[in-house]
Amino acid sequence: MRPKTLTIIICYGLMVSCYKPYTADIDSYEKILVVEGMITNEVATYKIHLSYATPFYNNNTRQDVNSANVFVMDDLGNNYPFSESLNGYYLSDSLQFTGHPGSTYTLYIETDDGEIYISDPQFLKPAYYPDTVYAGAEYQETFSRFNTSIFIIRGANIFIDMKSLKDTLPHFRFTSSLVKEYFYREDSLGHLNFFYCWQTVFEIPEINITHNKFSSDSSAINKHAVYFIPDGTSVFGMFYNQGPRQPDLSYKALSTVWLLPFDIVHRILYLNQYSLNNETYLYYKSIYEQYTSEGKLFDPIAVQLTGNIHCTTNPGKHVFGFFEASSVSRSAYIIGFRYSWNDLYDVKRIPYNPPPEPDGCRIFIKPPYWVK
Secondary structure (H helix, E strand, C coil): CCHHHHHHHHHHHHHHHCCCCCCCCCCCCCCEEEEEEEECCCCCCCEEEEEEECCCCCCCCCEECCCCEEEEEECCCCEEEEEECCCCEEECCCCCCCCCCCCEEEEEEECCCCCEEEECCEECCCCCCCCEEEEEEEEEEEECCCCCCEEEEEEEEEEEEEECCCCCCCEEEEEEEEEEEEEEEEEECCEEEEEEEEEEEECCCCCEECCCCCCCCCCEEEEEEEEEEECCCEEEEEEEEEEEECCCCCEEEEEEEEEEEEEEEEEEEEEEEEEECHHHHHHHHHHHHHHCCCCCCCCCCHHHCCCCEEECCCCCCCEEEEEEECEEEEEEEEECCCCCCCCCCCEEEECCCCCCCCCEEEECCCCCCCCC
16 A cells, blocks of 8 residues: 555544544533623612523423522622512612622522522722724625625724723623614694604624724723614604603604604614623623634534532532623713715714613603703
8 A cells, every 4th residue: 555545544544533522411400590690880770680491402481580598798798688579580779789899799699499509709890981982984794684685784883992091901891772863743633743753773692892802902992893883864763653641741652563764863872881800701702702603613612601600508500690790881972974075974972861762752842862
């Protein structure tokens, strides 16, 4: 046999012998607690949600956990209880407990079967705001709602820059939404009414975290994309009918089944920026890597995702979920339309005052959250 042929056979044999299928070690009948919860620096009611994961081959929804004892303890020994609400939610008292940057918080849970669960201590970092928010004209791929084909659209990609002259910046996670305001008039029984309406578009469900991709300095974040806004001056918005009069002399808007094209008056980007400690960053980074995996050999698998909750009464017991302590800053920006002669978009900061519901309308009187 020729040496070249022998070498090929040996290499092929090694490749085959190294292949070993991976089978996740999952007990499909194990009762697994799922924990979801976060505290911030805001004066707010914090929520902890507890449920039991359904068996692996069960199509039923997960089971909420009731009658648990839930509290958070800080590094000074202060104890903050969470009261049971509905559907497995446990709520803090906003008058008694607010997260303070620089403190460390630990979640404690005791279920009605006597099991005790404790989170890793979570350090609450300070909140930061973007130094600069700006837009750049870009083309991006998107899917058609009608035939799922891919096409290219043009729009404004919103970027932020940040720099710290004293400290290194932590990693950040961003969530955002875009509100499109539209306006129309209707003659109702001889009376002209003004309809101040809005429609909210939420970001796609992908984890947006900073990776310092455009900067070698951990004290600076440059050109981090937070939201892409397709070009377009109109929106298919809900058409509303006039309802009964309200105490503020406006009229209640009643939604219909019709979506009609309206000119967009304003596009407002509401941006939430969370300061992550290192453990929280690694957790979201793992989720991000799974979202963006492409089915390659060394892509992460779902069972590799590790939370920060542990069962102290039964150390071998599995627990899913993560207790997060992250300060948040919230800001809002009007995103202007592109000028055809210079490809620029105006970005102007405004007070953060989002509508109370994602979609809606007020008649006759401008609502307080309407951008003037």
